[in-house]
Amino acid sequence: MSRIVETRQLTPVTKMFVLDNRLIAESAQAGQFVMLRVHKDGERIPVTIADYDREAGTITIVVQAVGATTRRVDALDVGDEILDVAGPLGSPIEIPDGGAHVVGVGGGFGAAALLCLMREIHAKGNTATAIVGARNQDLLIMTNELLGVADNVEICTDDGSAGMKGFVTQRLAQLIEGQGPGRPDRVIAIGPMAMMRAIAATTKESGIKTMVSMDPLMVDGTGMCGGCRVIVDGKSQFACIDGPVFDAQLVDFDLAMRRNKAYAEQEKAAAERLACATAEAV
Amino acid sequence: MPVKRFDKTPMPTQVAGMRAHNFLEVNEGYTEDHARFEAERCLRCQDPICVTGCPVGVPIPQFIHAVALGDMQGASRLLRSANPLASVCGRVCAQENQCEARCSLAGRFNPVAIGHLERFVADWERTQTQEAKPQITRTEKVAIIGSGPAGLVCAGELARLGYSVTIYEALHAPGGVLRYGIPEFRLPKDILDWEISLLTDLGVKIECNVIIGRTLSLDQLTTKMGYSAVFIGTGAGLPQFLGIPGENLVGVYSANEYLTRVNLMRGYSADADTPVAHGESVAIVGAGNTAMDAVRTAMRMGASKAMVIYRRSETEMSAREEEYHHAKEEGVEFHWLTNPLEIIDDGNGRVSGLRCQRMVLGEPDKSGRARPVAIPDSEFVIPVDNVVLAIGTTPNPMLTRTTAGLSTTPSGCIVADERTGSTSRSLVFAGGDAVSGAATVILAAGAGKRAASAIHETLNPG
Ligand SMILES: Cc1cc2nc3c(=O)[nH]c(=O)nc-3n(C[C@H](O)[C@H](O)[C@H](O)COP(=O)(O)OP(=O)(O)OC[C@H]3O[C@@H](n4cnc5c(N)ncnc54)[C@H](O)[C@@H]3O)c2cc1C
Ligand SMILES: Cc1cc2nc3c(=O)[nH]c(=O)nc-3n(C[C@H](O)[C@H](O)[C@H](O)COP(=O)(O)OP(=O)(O)OC[C@H]3O[C@@H](n4cnc5c(N)ncnc54)[C@H](O)[C@@H]3O)c2cc1C
Ligand code: SF4
Ligand code: SF4
């Protein structure tokens, strides 16, 4: 069980939670995730560790309410307990030992995941640049926190309401050409699969090592089911133990995107069931 | 002595037509009359060869004699002294290859139903109030990694010896394969919960959601946390795939994923959130216990056609006899000498069929089993909605990949002494599937038991 000690609504569908969990806080590293379960018949869902505080013994997660389980999480508040939190799972992101310009690109909940990543990149003596994007200013998350940990924060919005008008890929392309904080030595993208695929395409020609954090459907998160398999360089890899971070140029995104829609109908039904149950309870 | 009858007392079961559509236990268990009747069939051999077939040396004639006398208390004490997981083993041991295979009655007649009797005694015990509990009397603490049969048995034995024991389990519920793999209709979770409650009554602590190698390291356990010894029972949970085209289509599962969605995540209940496919026509590749569990689960999840696809023949199949028999009764189709070549895409990334070829048996291979050889031009397609691969598992790598100094074999098994379970690291022991590769419940339980004695001898010699 993990108690929620702080929450913050970031956008209408995205909420931040700080959880009391000393064991995970002490061992977490950037790129890892936890598996959560919120009630006794609930599913196990993977959620990235956005940040950790080893002294306070807390971890921060940011959850986007997209279906039944994430909506149940969304409904929780300070003082509530999360039934099961297991982690940190997955392999930590490999960070250069210093002197490199590492660019993290975050979209959706992925922007939050850049928090501990930027801090670790900077702490190792590298230059840490975050590129975050959203449709408009109101949907941007965690920009203030990122300003506190990254050397540079580049903001993009589709409508130009904050930062540059355009997509994160466009800003990344400009950096590769040498603009702003300059050409990256390495790029790490965390966010929706379509964004990560576009990032892979953006860096392809440049030969810059690019990593993406894959988010396939998971059941256990411990290497036991094989449901999280993604094809990397033609070989089957389990995202929960071999990843979730893989070389962007080697990932089969089409397959990964198709596999994530496997339960679309059942998920929709579950969300509707939850909505009805909530309506009855009101 | 009463007249010896030839046949085993049959196990009362749910009617096949009904049970194929529910998750209630198939075998309903002997009544006391059945049990005493069956117990009378045992010859109480002077040299009970049956015992040599049991990996943990259950005192078979003695406990069966106690049943015959109606002394269930005595029977359960004898049984539990050798096998701390009797209620499970009575249900899932492949008795026909182990104890019962060696029974003196097995040649000309039917062997004594040792497994059914074992189950009867353990179930009787479950209805009794438990005896006074031993206390934690020692200062040494022992950590157990993994809560499958190996870990559970090791924990129980050490707790009975007075050690303070904590089990760390990666998942949210303890039991290992007994929880997520073997279905309710074969091993009700109430039984497993009861076995686990006996351990917690002894003072064993179980910490779920803790992954050793990630949440805590093995070194933290042995240093900062003050454990005097560690037992690793992390199992062989990593599923293998065939490497044929179409394996990543939507609707293709490993048996572990399929069974976990249904068992651990309760996919059979309408209240559970975890989705699972309900294919009309489901093909399971493989013919071991896992395949039988998956195919019988598919029937219960509503498949009108549930099939086993196996490239060898009935003779080479490794499933328990009873499971095979039950599966046939329930209407499972068996396609022997059939090798899957490709899983066919319906055009939208979902499974629509399985392309196979027919095989014949040739010369024996490395494993000593006849090697299947393809028949030219024998390809055909079976239309299916789901494919479940039950073709084996290898050891779970989470701990070994993150722990220095722990020797493993090229296939990822932890190197451990057969007799004591000691590994390349001092005061670290291992057993069960993590050491042997995928094997059986009783072998895992036996390894846990031997490691417990070795840990005791190491910590308190003499
Ligand atoms: C390693 C990893 C890290 C993740 N980190 C976070 C995080 O920090 N914050 C967060 O909000 N979410 C994160 N996710 C995604 C999150 O696990 C899913 O959104 C969640 O499982 C959906 O559950 P649900 O029952 O609410 O929705 P469902 O009803 O299961 O799904 C609703 C919709 O979301 C899509 N979906 C389901 N699972 C995923 C998935 N794994 N990835 C992308 N889309 C999915 C479905 O296709 C469907 O359209 C992560 C996933 C992985 C694998
Ligand atoms: C579907 C199926 C049916 C079977 N049917 C039979 C049968 O009928 N009869 C029979 O005798 N055998 C059967 N078997 C085989 C039998 O279940 C196994 O041999 C036995 O469970 C092995 O026990 P174990 O304790 O070694 O490991 P497991 O039961 O695999 O348990 C290992 C546990 O360790 C946990 N773990 C792994 N890594 C870590 C870590 N780093 N930190 C913390 N915890 C960790 C896992 O989550 C798991 O709970 C079957 C197996 C399957 C899959
Ligand atoms: S533990 Fe298994 S092998 Fe041993 S007597 Fe019991 S059923 Fe037979
Ligand atoms: S070999 Fe058979 S008959 Fe003899 S003691 Fe064992 S169970 Fe009884």
Ligand code: FES
């Ligand atoms: S989630 Fe089950 S193996 Fe990765």
